[in-house]
Amino acid sequence: MRILTLIRxxxxxxETVHIRSGEIDLNGSKLVVDxxxxxxxxxxxxIRDSGVDVEVVALAVGPERNQEALRTVLSxxxxxxxxxxxxxxxxxxxxxxxxxxxxxxxxxxxxxxxGQQSDWDSHALGAATxxxxxxxxxxxxxxxxxxxQTLTGRHDVDDGSEMFxxxxxxxxxxxxxxxxxxxxxxxxxxxxxxxxxxxxxxDQFHVDLKLNVLGAAVQAKARLHKILDGKDAPAAAAELVxxxxxxxxxxx
Amino acid sequence: MxxxxxxxxxxxxxxxxxxxxxxxxxxxxxxPVTALVLGSGIMAxxxxxxxxxxxxxVSDRADLAQYDSELWSAAVAQVASEGDxxxxxxxxxxxxxxxxxxxxVKLDAPLLEDVISVTAEEGTLSAERYTNLARVTERITAxxxxxxxxxxxxxxxxxxxxxxxxxxxxxxxxxxxxxxQITEKSAEKFSRISLAEAEIVVAGxxxxxxxxxxxxxxxxxxxxxxxAVGATRxxxxxxxxxxxxxxxxxxxxxxxxxxxAIGISGAVQHLSGMGRSKCIVAVNRxxxxxxxxxxxxxxxxxxxxxxxxxxxxxxx
Ligand SMILES: Cc1cc2nc3c(=O)[nH]c(=O)nc-3n(C[C@H](O)[C@H](O)[C@H](O)COP(=O)(O)OP(=O)(O)OC[C@H]3O[C@@H](n4cnc5c(N)ncnc54)[C@H](O)[C@@H]3O)c2cc1C
Ligand SMILES: Nc1ncnc2c1ncn2[C@@H]1O[C@H](COP(=O)(O)O)[C@@H](O)[C@H]1O
Numbered sequence: 001m002r003i004l005t006l007i008r009x010x011x012x013x014x015e016t017v018h019i020r021s022g023e024i025d026l027n028g029s030k031l032v033v034d035x036x037x038x039x040x041x042x043x044x045x046x047i048r049d050s051g052v053d054v055e056v057v058a059l060a061v062g063p064e065r066n067q068e069a070l071r072t073v074l075s076x077x078x079x080x081x082x083x084x085x086x087x088x089x090x091x092x093x094x095x096x097x098x099x100x101x102x103x104x105x106x107x108x109x110x111x112x113x114x115g116q117q118s119d120w121d122s123h124a125l126g127a128a129t130x131x132x133x134x135x136x137x138x139x140x141x142x143x144x145x146x147x148x149q150t151l152t153g154r155h156d157v158d159d160g161s162e163m164f165x166x167x168x169x170x171x172x173x174x175x176x177x178x179x180x181x182x183x184x185x186x187x188x189x190x191x192x193x194x195x196x197x198x199x200x201x202x203d204q205f206h207v208d209l210k211l212n213v214l215g216a217a218v219q220a221k222a223r224l225h226k227i228l229d230g231k232d233a234p235a236a237a238a239e240l241v242x243x244x245x246x247x248x249x250x251x252x
Numbered sequence: 253m254x255x256x257x258x259x260x261x262x263x264x265x266x267x268x269x270x271x272x273x274x275x276x277x278x279x280x281x282x283x284p285v286t287a288l289v290l291g292s293g294i295m296a297x298x299x300x301x302x303x304x305x306x307x308x309x310v311s312d313r314a315d316l317a318q319y320d321s322e323l324w325s326a327a328v329a330q331v332a333s334e335g336d337x338x339x340x341x342x343x344x345x346x347x348x349x350x351x352x353x354x355x356x357v358k359l360d361a362p363l364l365e366d367v368i369s370v371t372a373e374e375g376t377l378s379a380e381r382y383t384n385l386a387r388v389t390e391r392i393t394a395x396x397x398x399x400x401x402x403x404x405x406x407x408x409x410x411x412x413x414x415x416x417x418x419x420x421x422x423x424x425x426x427x428x429x430x431x432x433q434i435t436e437k438s439a440e441k442f443s444r445i446s447l448a449e450a451e452i453v454v455a456g457x458x459x460x461x462x463x464x465x466x467x468x469x470x471x472x473x474x475x476x477x478x479x480a481v482g483a484t485r486x487x488x489x490x491x492x493x494x495x496x497x498x499x500x501x502x503x504x505x506x507x508x509x510x511x512x513a514i515g516i517s518g519a520v521q522h523l524s525g526m527g528r529s530k531c532i533v534a535v536n537r538x539x540x541x542x543x544x545x546x547x548x549x550x551x552x553x554x555x556x557x558x559x560x561x562x563x564x565x566x567x568x
Pocket of ligand 2: 161495
């Protein structure tokens, strides 16, 4: 079986977002593999660890720096990586076109994609890729098992969760509850340096951009910051209740 | 036409549908607002939505009794193509956001996902949406003959129903069998009111110490205020509370009148689910906890002393 894991390199959640001339500027910021994507890599590795004959292929589309993200995933244990190099900012719909063509060329049986991309706050990539390949999808998967050609597990829906069953090939998007992503060990980091990282150009995929980003802004809501010292708990509590009742008027 | 796919649950039209109607009417695009109802045994939904839309298209069939991303996207794309829809509105729910990309690909259309505003100007749609864990507001545009939009839940006001029922038409669909089989469903249960609808949310983090601490502090305070209960992922992972109560990136997004955070540090992933609340209150013993940066009111102190004192003060 061959598994494709889609990888996005994103701003580390601990970092401040910098905007310069209306654009998000990642220069000088710490970038990481999106945690939701790491869940997919971890799940693929667990399937391989369970004794199934699996090759795990990681794919990233973006500028050169994405190769660091792919090296991280190779150090976690992925077998090889593909980098489609471009400076263009592709939204999920054109990006899915690249992912789908790679999946077809590589004869992929199972695709993992993060449940939400933390840079776009988007859920679209997995579903759009599944549609292009005419594959079934299961999103927000929190538990997964493989039995031959059948996948079973649990996933989150509008008002709860469901147990599901689907035949391969299929697209899965991740949710917390899947096993925690492993850290690369030193021997694996060394081994990863020798693994194949193939570089492709974007032009062969014939993507067309339908969305334009006009500008980005950080608009933090102005907050009152009335923070009381709680050394005298009854006095602080009484003052807080008074403020919430009579100043903010938000509680009865 | 503007095609709007009705979200409904247990025989009722969902709030998100009322919000989509407002979005459709504000858009400034020509054509009737056409509601599409998919499901099985959905007459009550059809009658309710007839007071909101200009016309209603209905497909009532047994194989649509349960949502499925492939069936829904095939149905919507067929109706959109046959009806020459230029704009397709799909709910910002989990299911809406999982099948809307399939519709966009089928129609070769751009997807304006989870937007908080959208307007049309001479063939171009301009929208705003949050990105980067809701820290950034981006302005995007799309210029295409057909566009798919998912409005963010809660971002648009609910439309008022009219008194005149719109005309209804049955539509024929060519659908294939579902490929994802659902073997068991578990609906989420809330101890009180549902998180999404509550005006007051009291939420607890690891700082409450234990499942028992959560009950004594968070549940107790929520009871006094008639509030819904929320939790951080740390609390859910520890098994103190069910996942249904989790607020944040991988949980629920809430925007209540007031959000009261008890023993919560204020990690970015948590803030992305509650940072737009109208008023934020925090109790934490660490004066440098990030939650205080977004708080309107707060107390620096031990939750075991402060929260019982708040509960006592509320009774006076
Ligand atoms: C991909 C991903 C998705 C995530 N999604 C979510 C999500 O949806 N929701 C979410 O909440 N998190 C999410 N997280 C986790 C998030 O990063 C934080 O780990 C989590 O929110 C921390 O929860 P907490 O505030 O309860 O715990 P902590 O960060 O441990 O904070 C506990 C706080 O309580 C205070 N405290 C301790 N004892 C006391 C006391 N006696 N009195 C007063 N204060 C006290 C401490 O000062 C501290 O500030 C996600 C993480 C990742 C990587
Ligand atoms: N993402 C999730 N969706 C639904 N339920 C979950 C999720 N994560 C954990 N749970 C529930 O929380 C409990 C503990 O889950 P686990 O961490 O898998 O042991 C289980 O009973 C699950 O039903």
